[in-house]
Amino acid sequence: xxxxxxxxxxxxxxxxxxxxxxxxxxxxxxxxxxxxxxxxxxxxxxxxxxxxxxxxxxxxxxxxxxxxxxxxxxxxxxxxxxxxxxxxxxxxxxxxxxxxxxxxxxxxxxxxxxxxxxxxxxxxxxxxxxxxxxxxxxxxxxxxxxxxxxxxxxxxxxxxxxxxxxxxxxxxxxxxxxxxxxxxxxxxxxxxxxxxxxxxxxxxxxxxxxxxxxxxxxxxxxxxxxxxxxxxxxxxxxxxxxxxxxxxxxxxxxxxxxxxxxxxxxxxxxxxxxxxxxxxxxxxxxxxxxxxxxxx
Numbered sequence: 500x501x502x503x504x505x506x507x508x509x510x511x512x513x514x515x516x517x518x519x520x521x522x523x524x525x526x527x528x529x530x531x532x533x534x535x536x537x538x539x540x541x542x543x544x545x546x547x548x549x550x551x552x553x554x555x556x557x558x559x560x561x562x563x564x565x566x567x568x569x570x571x572x573x574x575x576x577x578x579x580x581x582x583x584x585x586x587x588x589x590x591x592x593x594x595x596x597x598x599x600x601x602x603x604x605x606x607x608x609x610x611x612x613x614x615x616x617x618x619x620x621x622x623x624x625x626x627x628x629x630x631x632x633x634x635x636x637x638x639x640x641x642x643x644x645x646x647x648x649x650x651x652x653x654x655x656x657x658x659x660x661x662x663x664x665x666x667x668x669x670x671x672x673x674x675x676x677x678x679x680x681x682x683x684x685x686x687x688x689x690x691x692x693x694x695x696x697x698x699x700x701x702x703x704x705x706x707x708x709x710x711x712x713x714x715x716x717x718x719x720x721x722x723x724x725x726x727x728x729x730x731x732x733x734x735x736x737x738x739x740x741x742x743x744x745x746x747x748x749x750x751x752x753x754x755x756x757x758x759x760x761x762x763x764x765x766x767x768x769x770x771x772x773x774x775x776x777x778x779x780x781x782x783x784x785x786x787x788x789x790x791x792x793x794x795x
Contacts, residue, residue, distance in 0.1 A: 549741050550787060551595065551606065554613055558592035561616050568623060573654060581623065588616055603792065610790070614676060621712060675718070675755075676708040677781040677789025682724075684795065685765075695774055695795050701732075701766040703749070703779055705789060709759045718755045721747040721782040722764055727775025732766055740782060747782075 565585035569578050591612050598605045638655060683691050684698035692698055703722055723745065724732045733746040749764045772795075780790040 549743075550790075551598075553741065553787065554606075554610060555592065555595055557613060558588055558595060558616070561620055562588045562592060564620060573650065577626075584616075584619055584623075591616070617674065617676070621710075625712070673710065673713040674786055675710060675713055675783050675788045677705045677783075678708045680705040680779060680781070680789055680791040682777065682779055682791075682793045693795075695772055698768055698772065700768055701777075703764045703766070705762055705781060707753070707755060707760040707762065707783075707788075709757065711757050713755070713757060715756050716754070717752050718783055720751050720753060720762065720764075722749040722751075723780045723782070724748040724766060725778040725780075727773055727777065738782065740785065740787070745782075 562585055565581050565588065569581050569585075572578055572581070591609060594605075595609050598609065638652060641652060681704045683702045683704075684693065684695060685700050685702055686692045686697050687699045701724065703724070707718070707720075721738050726732065731746045732748045736747050736750060737744045738747055738750075739745075748766055751762065751764055753760060753762060774795055776792050776794045778790065778792045781788050
């Protein structure tokens with residue numbers, strides 16, 4: 500009778516112990532997963548803050564440039580246009596300061612507005628440069644038409660004293676822009692597919708926009724692809740950005756002539772990719788020149 504009772508106790512306690520061990524293992528696994536996810540979220544937050552900070556710096560530079568331009572121009576119509584663009588830039592800057600870095604929709608909208616502001620200020624830089632060349636020609640004819648071009652002469656003298664400031668503005672206007680960014684999945688035959696499990700490579704397409712103020716020559720482009728869990732698809736390569744080292748997914752050197760330049764790059768898939776939202780960021784000359792998210 501005693502032996503039967505002991506056997507019965509063993510049959511009861513062994514399953515209880517096993518269940519307890521499984522629960523402890525599950526709790527340990529859950530804790531580790533939460534800790535890893537916390538680190539991933541922290542890295543994504545840091546990159547988002549860097550992106551927002553760079554945008555904020557550009558908005559601040561543009562607002563300051565409008566103030567400097569207005570002191571160099573004696574044309575009331577142009578001064579009024581510069582004032583309106585400056586107010587618009589300051590309004591966008593205030594919106595950026597109040598938005599959270601993780602608000603992807605607002606950050607994307609403000610990034611598009613930033614590209615528009617860059618194009619507008621670039622046009623004003625070119626207009627001032629055009630006035631500079633015109634005034635140099637007028638100076639050569641100053642003896643014959645001195646009275647008619649007195650105002651133009653004062654304008655050229657003012658622009659010459661600000662040549663270094665103009666060079667700095669041209670450098671900002673010369674920043675490249677990546678437009679028409681797209682990413683697709685290709686199967687083993689190289690055909691586009693919507694099924695991620697059949698994909699053999701990721702194809703990223705974009706164009707470097709036309710920019711007559713940018714320097715020509717060989718440009719090194721870095722493409723960074725982040726998976727839905729925040730990891731970067733990489734073979735270990737890194738590049739410098741904002742005083743830190745970032746991993747890149749793909750790198751390519753292209754000859755840029757100032758005209759629109761189409762680019763295609765491929766990432767061979769060697770591991771299982773999960774469904775979700777992938778973020779593509781493109782860098783060149785130490786700047787992030789474009790980014791976009793895609794959901795598969």
